[in-house]
Amino acid sequence: MPWTVVDDADAIEPEDVIRFDHAGRTYAVYRSADDAYFATDGLCTHEQVHLADGLVMGHVIECPKHNGRF
Numbered sequence: 001m002p003w004t005v006v007d008d009a010d011a012i013e014p015e016d017v018i019r020f021d022h023a024g025r026t027y028a029v030y031r032s033a034d035d036a037y038f039a040t041d042g043l044c045t046h047e048q049v050h051l052a053d054g055l056v057m058g059h060v061i062e063c064p065k066h067n068g069r070f
Helices: none
Strands: 016-022 025-031 037-041 055-057 060-062
Antiparallel strands (some): 055 060
């Protein structure tokens, strides 16, 4: 699978998350405080809530609905 450009690296603030939709799928793309970048499935496995509304803590993203961590 080829790389897909999501945004400029500086467009995502430390400990922030954005929603990215591509090819019929949705993703949560986030940046940790130490400048590591992550992309996960956008929907929580619990109730299909979008993780782009969640909280970034270190290298983990927390679901805004039930506090599940990924």
